[in-house]
Amino acid sequence: MSANVFVMVMVALVMCGQWQVYAKEEKLLVKMSLVRNASAIGAYCLDGSLPAYHWHRGFGAGARNWLLQFEGGGWCNDIQSCLARAKTRRGSTRFMSKWEVFSGILSNNASLNPDFYNWNRVKLRYCDGASFAGDSMFFNGKSLLYFRGQKIWEAIILDLLPKGLGQARKALLSGCSAGGLSSFLHCDNFKNYLPTNASVKCLSDAGFFLDERDISLNHSMRFFYKDLVSLQGVENNLDKNCTSSFYFPELCIFPQYTLRYISTPFFILNSAYDVFQFHHALVPPSADPRGHWSRCKQNPAECRPNQIDTLQGFRQDMLLALRSFYNLSRRGGMFINSCFAHCQSETQDTWFGIDSPRIHNKLPRFDQTIAEAVGDWYFSRRVTKEIDCAYPCGTNCHNLIP
Template sequence: MNMDSNTVVLSLLVFLTCAPRCIYSEERHLVKMNLVRNALSLGAYCLDGSLPAYHLDRGFGAGARNWLLQFEGGGWCNDIKSCLDRAQTHRGSTHYMSKVEVFSGILSNNASLNPDFYNWNRVKLRYCDGASFAGDAKFDNGTSLLYFRGQRIWQAIILDLLPKGLGQAKKALLSGCSAGGLATFLHCDNFTNYLPKNASVKCLSDAGFFLDARDIGLNHTMRYFYKDLVALQGVEQNLDKNCTTSNPYPAQCFFPQYALPYIRTPFFILNSAYDVFQFHHALVPPAADPHGHWYHCKLNPAACNAIQIYTLQGFRKYMLETLRFFLNSSRRGGMFINSCFAHCQSELQDTWFAPDSPRVNNKTIAQAVGDWYFGRNISKEIDCAYPCDNTCHNLIG
């Protein structure tokens, strides 16, 4: 079974929402792909056996020794068929990937569009394993071969970047979107182990706080999906040991809500309380709505009836409840939970930092993240419940 957040419909709506600015960004800031040659010695391969890759845009000036790494997102695969299908796409092979990527939002090199990180070394880690860079296994039945080597891909990319300056980093931020945002939870503490002891290292997850919640049919759709994924791709051995030893169901430590209490590195959680991907695939998966009662609500939140709104508000409440301990924790943690029907807000310029960007307490996402990273202010922003926020870019509506 494949779960890919980049559906055709959502991608089209994202494009229509930001088309003028996206086109402008593409014309001015394209970054080339680098294949990781040392991956061979580590056995680090994409699903189809191709070499992993990343895009690096060099920092300059005062940011020349600072590094921002961004995990790419793109869903998961949790069985052989879906992984074989995925291996024949850009989600499982660098052969099918675009060889240049647009760097915008948190990856922009323009000070007016990305004021705090524009001159850092910015890296996009391409996603081709289907398990949030966390698996370590192989499938070979004599006719089909799949490499589940996300953990080794992560290690190979880091080892490739260390001699390029990452090893002398003064400041570093590990980030990611969607499945890449989940990867940030899984690799945050490990990232700090590679860097100098005196470096300022922090982590940011964008749309990666996937909940262990029941769907509208009262089934644990995501829990069983992740359970199969963890077993297939050999993920459990790479999950946080403190979490797995204290949890009767170790595979659940793939969920951020169970992993977060054990993360020692300062962490920022950027998420919509009505995350579109979770709304469509975890709360109301197609199997739980065979007659399409939620069809119009999924397309446009304004079309949701009173019961559907009540259900959505319950999902938001559960998310905030699971984050309560984090909200009340020390100054080291940051948070921006808004009420926009969106998924991934750090890489799109319109939602990251623009004149009409979404705001909570009159603060943009970029400002909130910057305040947190540099310690300018305590940055734990929680939006009011839908439909009160008129600054949203509701990409599905």
């Protein structure tokens, strides 16, 4: 953006009564910390390496507040894919970057992250392949895999409690994608670790994965998760109230089924056209062998009318799955926009900026960025349950193609 254009935008914001100070982002690099005592409880990454996290200390009024962010990165649901994953940064801290950029909800800049900038902010590295929820092993005499996501979660928490987390006044458990699913799975457990008088809430970004049929009418995601739950021993770590209510307890890995049992206040940030689910759940390669959806996947403007109808049906199913939460949860929050995006809290342009995504046709005083919506909900400044109108009305969208 040129200097002249920037000035014109600032003037326009002032005239509209929507003045905000948006600072230029400077990269904040935070060093990795290995959990040295993790082996005491059998907490290992897929390859047997120690788990890790990145912690940037809080300061000032936020010194006793904590934000924990689960890293995302998909899953592995069979031995072959898990063995391959164990040789990458998704399955071993040996291959991870030792420094991570903290941006968006993890930023330490008040102008870029107004409500959480001075909190203790922790990024939990993802190296188990089951959203921090598995607890088993595989060994065939040659290859060894540790499916210990639940233990990794426990080891990191136990490492942080004496460092100040155990005296937290305010806390927010968040995550993106597979990490967003982790937020659903561990929300109430997180609260149990903290002081009873602490304000504890949870946020899932792009983690509301639907139990949806694909375009060939197969339950691709259901079968994928069934194998995941079985292989990595996830079932015992799913909500017991949920699993006792289903003939197929593995279904409780889906947020739409377990959400009703979460008692901790929860915020759901999701696109109604989440591109990961669009590409892998609604139209997986197995359901489109001839590539009829290829152009639509690359650019929604290239979608044919019948394809748009399918996408609108997916959106309707998501809103239907969220209806009870929208109507009945007085402490819950939502920001469901119409961007073809996946994860919107960790990057600055989608979290809090001049052209960040906003809900269409809102009055100026309610024309919020995602950061403002989450902050208003967390601090109970107002009820935040926003659902955008259907595509193509989404405004200020980013990252349309993953």
